[in-house]
Amino acid sequence: MAAKLENKAAWQTEAQSKLLKVAPGPDQNDPLADEVIIKVAAVAINPSEWKMQDFSYLPLEYPHVLGSDVAGEIFKVGSGVTRFQAGDRVIGHCLGLLYGGARHGSFQAYTACREVVVAKIPDELPFDHAVVLPLGLSTSITGLFEHLALELPSVDRKSLGKTVLIWGGSSSMGSTAIQLAAASGYEVLTTASERNHAYVKSLGASEVFDYSGPGVTKELIQRLSRTDFAGVYDCIGEEHSTRACAEVLSKFGGGVLPTVLWPPNDLPANVKPVLGELNPSSTTVKSLTISAVYATNPGLVPNHVGVEIWRDFVPAALKTGTLQAKPEPKLVDGGLDGIQDAMNLQKKGVSAQKLVVKL
Numbered sequence: 542m543a544a545k546l547e548n549k550a551a552w553q554t555e556a557q558s559k560l561l562k563v564a565p566g567p568d569q570n571d572p573l574a575d576e577v578i579i580k581v582a583a584v585a586i587n588p589s590e591w592k593m594q595d596f597s598y599l600p601l602e603y604p605h606v607l608g609s610d611v612a613g614e615i616f617k618v619g620s621g622v623t624r625f626q627a628g629d630r631v632i633g634h635c636l637g638l639l640y641g642g643a644r645h646g647s648f649q650a651y652t653a654c655r656e657v658v659v660a661k662i663p664d665e666l667p668f669d670h671a672v673v674l675p676l677g678l679s680t681s682i683t684g685l686f687e688h689l690a691l692e693l694p695s696v697d698r699k700s701l702g703k704t705v706l707i708w709g710g711s712s713s714m715g716s717t718a719i720q721l722a723a724a725s726g727y728e729v730l731t732t733a734s735e736r737n738h739a740y741v742k743s744l745g746a747s748e749v750f751d752y753s754g755p756g757v758t759k760e761l762i763q764r765l766s767r768t769d770f771a772g773v774y775d776c777i778g779e780e781h782s783t784r785a786c787a788e789v790l791s792k793f794g795g796g797v798l799p800t801v802l803w804p805p806n807d808l809p810a811n812v813k814p815v816l817g818e819l820n821p822s823s824t825t826v827k828s829l830t831i832s833a834v835y836a837t838n839p840g841l842v843p844n845h846v847g848v849e850i851w852r853d854f855v856p857a858a859l860k861t862g863t864l865q866a867k868p869e870p871k872l873v874d875g876g877l878d879g880i881q882d883a884m885n886l887q888k889k890g891v892s893a894q895k896l897v898v899k900l
């Protein structure tokens with residue numbers, strides 16, 4: 542009989558505690574049928590983690606294990622899993638904020654992940670690079686392919702002759718969104734600080750606009766009026782970005798505006814914002830950007846758009862280089878003990894970088 546797995550985790554012991562506690566972790570010996578257990582090699586840090594510490598914006602049971610992004614080796618698979626086996630190198634999107642509780646947070650030595658949001662990575666791609674991708678993938682998949690209903694990405698991209706605007710291309714969410722939209726064959730316009738213009742072009746954007754410029758919205762509208770406009774995705778979700786995106790969209794007849802955070806409630810009447818995280822007027826989760834992967838019902842049933850992209854496109858695109866592990870990782874030392882420091886650093890702000898901790 543296999544030895545019992547000993548786990549260790551960086552626990553969020555109670556709501557709004559600002560200090561993770563490293564202690565024995567959740568029992569990961571018995572994965573459910575559709576789960577894999579990943580031996581964690583690296584985790585990436587997202588704003589959602591320090592925001593949970595600051596605002597408790599989702600109702601969680603404590604103690605909890607935070608963390609969405611994981612890279613590592615498959616340790617064990619559930620009885621229904623056929624795509625993976627022990628030893629496979631993978632990335633995964635841990636869904637602990639929404640599903641599965643502490644077992645499904647990435648900030649632990651062994652984590653559980655639903656197999657539909659796991660993908661194999663090439664041998665030559667280091668874990669501490671690959672780990673920047675998972676949450677960006679699930680979020681962009683929803684914004685672009687569910688809410689905007691864009692054509693799905695492919696490793697044999699063909700130009701569609703249509704243009705999308707990705708607001709905030711140098712952010713972690715924007716970096717993935719640019720790559721996915723470009724892989725679908727769209728021309729991508731984006732916004733970023735000048736220091737990141739070369740970076741976002743390297744991801745597939747054809748033109749970049751400095752978002753701090755006073756006339757940026759006007760410039761974008763002028764430029765987009767010469768294109769077959771396919772939509773805009775707000776990867777920043779702040780008042781300024783959402784208003785600017787809404788103004789652009791409104792000029793082109795309005796429609797759905799996916800945004801990663803709560804939109805202001807006085808946008809132009811012809812713009813229908815699709816909420817990023819949860820409806821602030823309700824205590825229940827209403828519309829999540831990862832809903833293309835999981836419909837927002839209590840069982841989080843997989844939706845085919847996200848499942849297909851995670852299953853087919855991601856591993857193939859990582860092999861061909863159509864999908865790059867971006868933004869660049871910036872390593873924070875300390876293993877599980879270093880995660881709180883990394884969360885504090887992420888709160889101070891990053892630019893075209895993702896903080897990563899190796900375990």
Ligand SMILES: NC(=O)c1ccc[n+]([C@@H]2O[C@H](COP(=O)([O-])OP(=O)(O)OC[C@H]3O[C@@H](n4cnc5c(N)ncnc54)[C@H](OP(=O)(O)O)[C@@H]3O)[C@@H](O)[C@H]2O)c1
Nearest residue numbers: 588709711712713714733734737752801817818830892893
């Ligand atoms: N709803 C969801 O499920 C979900 C999932 C993931 C993330 N989020 C949210 O999405 C947001 C972005 O997350 P992230 O991890 O991508 O953030 P991030 O990488 O930490 O964001 C930093 C980047 O944002 C850019 N930026 C800041 N303000 C901007 C503006 N007004 N216009 C354009 N770019 C701007 C900066 O660009 P420059 O350095 O070029 O200036 C910088 O590169 C966060 O608020 C996060 O909480 C939501």
